[in-house]
Amino acid sequence: xxxKMSAVVYTAPNEVTFVxxxxxxxxxxxxxxxxxxxxxxxxxxxxxxxxxxDPRRKPGVILGHEFCGEIVGGKNSGKIVTGNPLITxxxxxxxxxxxxxxxxxxxxxxxxxxxxFAQYMNIPEKCLVEAPKxxxxxxxxxxxxxxxxxxxxxxxxxxxxxxxxxxxxxxxGAGAIGLLTSLLLKSxxxxxxxxxxxxxxxxxxxxxxxxxxxxPITQSVKNEEFDVIIDCVGSEKTSSLSFEAIKTGGxxxxxxLQSWTSSVNIRKLTLQExxxxxCYTYNMEDxxxxxxxxxxxxxxxxxxxxxYPLSEASFAFNELHxxxxxxxxxxxxxxx
Ligand SMILES: [Zn+2]
Ligand SMILES: [Zn+2]
Numbered sequence: 001x002x003x004k005m006s007a008v009v010y011t012a013p014n015e016v017t018f019v020x021x022x023x024x025x026x027x028x029x030x031x032x033x034x035x036x037x038x039x040x041x042x043x044x045x046x047x048x049x050x051x052x053x054d055p056r057r058k059p060g061v062i063l064g065h066e067f068c069g070e071i072v073g074g075k076n077s078g079k080i081v082t083g084n085p086l087i088t089x090x091x092x093x094x095x096x097x098x099x100x101x102x103x104x105x106x107x108x109x110x111x112x113x114x115x116x117f118a119q120y121m122n123i124p125e126k127c128l129v130e131a132p133k134x135x136x137x138x139x140x141x142x143x144x145x146x147x148x149x150x151x152x153x154x155x156x157x158x159x160x161x162x163x164x165x166x167x168x169x170x171x172x173g174a175g176a177i178g179l180l181t182s183l184l185l186k187s188x189x190x191x192x193x194x195x196x197x198x199x200x201x202x203x204x205x206x207x208x209x210x211x212x213x214x215x216p217i218t219q220s221v222k223n224e225e226f227d228v229i230i231d232c233v234g235s236e237k238t239s240s241l242s243f244e245a246i247k248t249g250g251x252x253x254x255x256x257l258q259s260w261t262s263s264v265n266i267r268k269l270t271l272q273e274x275x276x277x278x279c280y281t282y283n284m285e286d287x288x289x290x291x292x293x294x295x296x297x298x299x300x301x302x303x304x305x306x307x308y309p310l311s312e313a314s315f316a317f318n319e320l321h322x323x324x325x326x327x328x329x330x331x332x333x334x335x336x
Contacts, residue, residue: 002034006334007062007118008313013052014321016063016117018311026114032122035069035081039137039307040116041145041331042066042316044175044256050317057111064117064332065110068131068140072120080135082143083127084287085109090126101151101281117313119334129288132295138305138331139294142180145329146290146299147282149180152255153188154286156228159251159275165189168225170245173232174201174213176329177255180299181230182209187298195221195238200326204304221245232256236263248272255279305329309336 007022043066049057057063065085071077088095088103095103107113114121131140157164167190171182174196182194186209194205194213205213214221221241227250229242234256242252243265252274268274282290293299306327308316313332319325 002120005119006310008064008310008332010049010057010059010061010063012059014050016050016314016317018313022062022118024114026122028122029124031124031126033074033076033125033128034072035067035083035121035123036072037067037069037116037119037121037334038080039141039331039333040064040067041141041176041329042313042320043145044177046110047317047320050321061111062115062117063110064115065108066141066144066331067109067116067121068137068143069116069121071128076125080131080133080137080140081128082131082140082287082291083109083123083129084147084282084284085123085127085144086281087113087124087127098283098285100283117310117332117334119310129284129291131291135295136302137333138307139302140291141331142176142294142299142302142305142329143287143291144282145176146180146184146294147287148177148255148279149184150286150290150293151282152177152181152230152253152279153184155277155279156230156251156253159253159277160228161249162227164228167227168192170195170221170226170229170242171232172229172238172242173256174198174205174328175232178230178232179205179208179304179328181232181255182211183299184293186210186300187293193221193226195241198323200324201328204326204328208300208304216241224248226250229253230255233258234262235259239264243268243274246274249274251275251277253277253279305331307331307333310334311336 089105235258239262
C-alpha cells in the first residue's frame with residue numbers, strides 16, 4: 001500500500017472529510033494489486049452510508065466502489081481496469097454456479113475493505129476487468145452501476161411472459177440506476193414510463209431517453225397498466241405503487257432498497273400471479289457485459305455524468321444530500 005495519499009473518509013453521519021496525507025492501516029494480501037484510482041462514482045449506497053443508515057459502513061471507512069484505475073507494478077502494470085467490488089470466496093456452491101453475488105462469505109470494497117475515494121486502492125486481481133485504454137475513465141467507472149442494470153434487465157427478460165420489447169415497462173427512479181435501466185431498455189426498443197420526484201432530473205431523462213418523466217407526487221400513475229416494473233427506489237411508497245400499477249401476470253423487479261421492509265399485497269400476488277423478484281448487484285458476466293455495452297454506446301453518450309476533484313467530495317455529497325444535483329451520477333477525480 002502507498003504510505004501517504006489523499007483520501008476521503010466517512011467521519012460521521014452527514015460528514016465526509018478530505019484528508020491530504022491519509023495513512024492506510026489495511027494489510028496487503030498476497031493476491032492484491034495496487035491501483036491508481038482515476039475516477040470513482042458516488043453510489044446511492046455511499047449516500048445511504050453518509051446518512052448514517054448503513055450499519056455495515058461505519059465512520060472511519062473510505063467509501064467508494066465504482067472505480068476506474070490503472071494497475072501500478074507487477075506484470076500488468078499500466079493496464080486500465082475497473083473491477084467487481086464484491087470479493088467472493090470462489091468455492092461455495094453459489095460461486096461455482098456463477099451466481100457469485102449470492103456468496104455469503106464475501107467482503108466488499110468501500111465497506112469492510114478500504115474503498116476507492118482515494119488516490120490508491122488495493123484489490124484482489126481476480127476482481128479486475130480490463131478496459132480499453134482509450135475509454136473515458138468516467139465511463140469505465142460507470143461499469144458497476146451498469147452491471148446492476150444488466151442484471152436487473154436480464155431478470156425482467158427471463159421472468160416476463162412476453163419478449164421485453166413488447167412489454168409496457170415502468171421504471172421507478174431516474175437516479176443512475178433508473179436512468180441506466182431506461183437507457184438499456186431504450187436500446188431494446190421498449191415502450192416505457194419513468195417516475196422521478198426530483199424535477200431537476202426530468203430534463204436529463206427527456207434529453208437522453210426521449211421520454212417525459214412523470215412526477216408521481218403530482219401526477220397519477222395508471223393502475224393495472226404495466227407488464228414489467230423495475231423499482232430502482234424501493235421505498236414503501238414505491239412498492240405499494242408497483243403493486244397497484246402491475247398488470248395480471250406481470251413482473252416486479254426490486255432493485256432499490258431505500259426501505260428495508262415493505263408490505264406486499266399478497267392477495268394480488270397470489271390471485272393475479274404477480275412475480276416479485278429481488279435483484280442484488282451482478283455476477284462477473286454481467287460486469288463484463290456492462291463494460292462492453294458502455295463501450296458500444298448502448299447506454300448513449302453518457303454526457304450527463306458530472307465530475308469533481310476528490311478534494312470537493314464534501315461539497316458533492318452535500319449537493320446530492322439536498323437533491324440539488326441534476327446529474328444522475330457524480331464521479332470524483334483523485335488526481336486533479
Ligand atoms: Zn454502486
Ligand atoms: Zn462463495
